[in-house]
Amino acid sequence: MATSFTYGARSGGQLPEALVRFITEEQLKGFGDPANVIIHPEIDARLKKGYDKEVFQAKPKQTEIVSTLGLFELPYIVFVGYEDGSGLDGIRRAAAAAAKALKSIRVKHAEVLLQSTILNVAITEKGADAVAQALTEGLVLALHDRKPLKKDQTDRFALEEITFKPEAGFDEKHGNKQVWELGINRGKIITDGVGYARDLTNLPGNDLTPERLAFHAEELANSLDLEIEVIDEWTATEQRMGGLLSVGQGSINPPRMIVIHYKGASDSSETLGLIGKGITFDTGGISLKKAPGMEEMISDMGGAAAVLGAVKALAELKAEVNIVAVIPTAENMPSDRAFKPGDVIRTMSGYTVEIVNTDAEGRLVLADGLTTAIRRGATKLIDVATLTGAVMVALGYEATGAVTNNDSLMEEVKRASEQTGERVWQLPAYAEFKNNLKSDAADLKNSGSRYGGASAGGLFIGHFAEGLPWVHLDIGGTAWLEASRGWEPKGATGVMVRTLVELASTKK
Template sequence: MNILTTSFTYSVTQGGLAVAADLVVVFVTPADLKREPDLAKTSPLVHPAVDQALIDSYGRSLFKAKQQEVQVIPTLGNLEAPYVAFIGIEDGPVSATGLREAAAAAAKAAARIKAAKVQIHVRQDIVEGPGGLEPQQAAQVLTEGFLLAQHRRKTAKQDAPAPYITESVEWVLTPSDAEDLNGKWERGIERGRIFAEGTVFARNLTNLPGNQLTPEGLAEEAERLAERLELEIEVLDEWSAAEQGMGGLLAIGQGSINPPRMIIVHYKGNPESDETWGLIGKGITFDTGGISLKKAEGMEEMISDMGGAAAVLGAMQIIGELKPAINVIAVIPSAENMPSDRAVKPGDVITTMSGRTVEIINTDAEGRVVLADGLTAAIKRGATKLIDVATLTGAVMVALGDVTTGAVTNDETLVQQVIKAGHRAGEPIWPLPSYPEYRKQLSSEVADLKNTGGRLGGTITGGLFIGTFAEEKPWVHLDIGGTAWLEKERGVTSKGATGVMVRTLAELLL
C-alpha cells in the first residue's frame, strides 16, 4: 500500500508579475473591478487587454469577485502564459480561512486547464500578512489550501484517469521593504507543505477499503511511518493486549477474524521535560455495529471509523518532520467491530485495562470502549495531557452537521487551547457541556458504568464515558463523527475522508 503524497516544487520571487507559466493566478477584490479608468491603465492587474476582458465579465455579471469565485481568461498572446485565473477574495484584511479557500480555488482552476506550472501573484496586502497574520502564516495557509484542494480519492477503476497534479508553483511577491520577506515565505510554504501532506496521508489512509486496511494493516502503516521518521513504536497483538489486561479492546475485536492491535508511537523531543502529550485515536477499521447491527444504507462509509487514528498518525508525521522540543505518545486502539458467534453481546460485562468494569448496552457504542484502554495505555506510559479524536457518535452530526467538531472536556483551559488551534487550522470546534447530570446517565446496576447513556445528550455522554478513564488528567475529547467524511467536496476538502484534526493537533502541539 502506498499512501504517500505526491511532492511538488515551489519558489518565491519578488518583482513584477512573472508570466512564464501555464497559468497565472491573480487575487482580486470587488473594489479592483470598480477602479477608475486612469488607474486601470497606469497600473493594470495583468495586462490592459486581459484586464478589459475581466471588466467586461464584471459588466455582464459573469464575475463579481465573490470569495472563491473564479474567472479564467485566455491571454490570446498578450502574455507568455496562455491563461490567467482571477480569484475573488474579500475586501479588506483577508482571513486565514479566506486565503486557504482562495488558494483552493486556484488549485482547482489549475487542474481544470491541466496547468503543470503555476505562478501566483500575491497582492501587497497579503505579502506582509493580512488580518493579523504574519507573512509566514500567510504563506503556510495559501500552500495548505493549494495542496489540499488538489487531493482526490484514489480509485480502483481500471480506466480511471489519474487526478491532475500541478508540478510547480511560483509565488510572485509584490516588492516590499520588509526584512527577510522571501525567507519568511519560504519557511511558511515549507511548513504548509508538511501540514498538507500530513493531512493527505490521513485522508488516503481513511479512504482505504476495509478489506485492504485491517487492524494489522493499520499497524503496518504506523510501523512504516515510524521507520521513516525514526520514531519508537510498540504494536501489541491480541496476546500481548491480554497480558496487559486490555479487556475493552479485546472485547470489541473478538468478533472478527482480523484480531485487534494496540499501536503506540513515541516521540521524545524534550527528554528533560516531565510533560508528555497523549494523542489517542479511535482505530475501528470497519464498524458493522456488531450484534447491535447498523442499517445497511450507508454502512460502506464505516471504513472512515478509523478517522481518529488517521488524524493522530497524520499529526505524528508532521511532528516527526518538524521535530519540535516536546514529548508525544500516540496511542491507537484498533479493531474490527463484527457480528459473529464470538462477538461481544449486549448485557455482557467486561473489565478494562484500568480495572473498571463496563456493562455493554449497545455493541455499536464500541469506539469509547477501545478508547478507554487507549487512554489507560497512554497514562501508563507517562502522558500528562490527553486529547482523543474519534468518529464517536451520529448525534454530533445531528447537533453540528458536517461543519464543526464537537468537544467534551474536564479542563476549560486545555479545550480553549484546542479551539484556538482549530481556528488557526481552519477546523472549527464547538465545546459541549459536561454537567454531572450527564455522567449519571452512564450509571449501571451491574458494573462501574455502562457504555451508553441513551439517545439524549449522546455526544456528551459518549465523551464523558471516555473521560472517566482520564484519571483526572487534563483531557479533551474531539468527536469528528460529522466532520471526518464529506459526501461532496467543499473548499480545501475533497469528497470522502477529510483528514480533519490533523492540522489542529499539529498547531496545538507546535
C-alpha cells in the first residue's frame, strides 16, 4: 500500500496516532524549564531527564518515542535528532529515522511538524519544494523492505498516511501549499522509481532471467507509452554483438539487448545514453566465484534496475530530456558452451578482446551496450554497473566510484549526487591503468593487474565511448547492503536512480 501525503493544518476527521518532531541537541537542552513549556511540563521533564542520563541526546538518526498517556492530544510523540546545517541530506536521514520509529510502534497515520527553526536554512538555500521532496524520500524509502516470497504475507506493515503540519509561524516565506505539494509529488514519483529498481534487483535468479528482465522492461515501456526494442540472440548475432553473446553463451537462458527511447525534448539535438549492466546472475563463468556470498549475485543487474527506475521516474515527471536507455542482459554460467580464458572475441564496435578472466564479464556486455547507445543517437553516455570488487576495497559500501573522460559531465553528476545524498567519488583515469589492459592477442584484454582494478575496469568501458562525453558509475559496493542504513534497506538499494533523475531533469 502506497503512503498518501497531505499538507496543511488538521481539519477534523480522525486524529493521527503520532506526532513527529525534529529536535536539535541545543533545543533539547532547554527542555524541562517551567518557564518555557515545549510540549507539556511532564513530557518535557521526561525528555530532559533522558538527555541528562545520556539516553537521548538528539544526535542525528537518534529517536525517542514518548507515550503521552493523555497529556497530549496524540498517543505518541516521536522525537528525532537533527543536526543544524546538515541540509537536505540531514532532513532525509531524519525522516528515515522517523519512519523506522513509526514502524516500530506500527503507526498507520502520523503527523510531521514543520518547524521554521529546523527547516528555515534548508528552505532558504534549496527551496521548500526540495525540502518537501527530501522529507518524502526519507519517509518512503526507509519503509521499503524486500518482499519475501513467503506463504504467509499477513505481517506486512504499511504507513498509510502522513500529514505535513506547519507550526505557528511557518508562513508563506517557507513555501505555500502548492509548492509543498509539488515537492511531495516529485518525491513520491522518484521513490516509486527507486522502489521499482529495488524490487527488480531483489528477484531471485530463477525468476529474473534475461528474457524475464526484457519482459519487465516491455511492461514498463508499454505502461509509459515508450518505444522499446528487445534484441534477441539471433538479431544480436546479425549485429555482431560479440561481447554480449560471449558472456551469455554458457547459459540455457539466452541474452538480450534492451533499448528504450524517451523523447521529452523534441527541439534538442542532445540525447543522454544510460547504459545499465544487466547480468541477471553471475557465477563468474569458467573463472568460478567462491560459493560463500554467491547468492548475492542476483544483484549483478543493479545497474540495469537503476536505469529502468530512472526512466520510469523521468517519464512520469515528463522531464524535458531525450534518453536512450540500453540494457545488455545475460546470465554468466559455466558449461561446455561457456566462453573461457584465452578466447578472443570481437565486440560490436569491431575491437577485439582477449578473455583472461570470465568473471570480468560486465565490461564486455557494456562495451556492446555503449556501441548500441551511440548507434541509436546518444550524444553523451553514463553507464551504471556493479562492475568490480576493487571499488569496495577503495570505497567500501560508502560511495559509488566514478571514472570519466569528461570533467564537465563529471561535475554535473557530482552536483546531482550531492543533491540526492548518493555519494559519488571520482577515481583516477591515468593512462597507466589502461596500459595494463594491453594484449598480445587482441586490441584489449578484459582484465589486468588487481591493483587499480576499479579504474582499469572503468577505462575498459570508456574505450568504447568513441570520444563522446562519458561517465562510468561503479555501484559494486552500494547496490546491495548486508544491513540497513538510513533510507537504504538490507538487500537491494536502488542506488543511482535518484542521481540519474536529478541529473537528467535539472535545467542546465
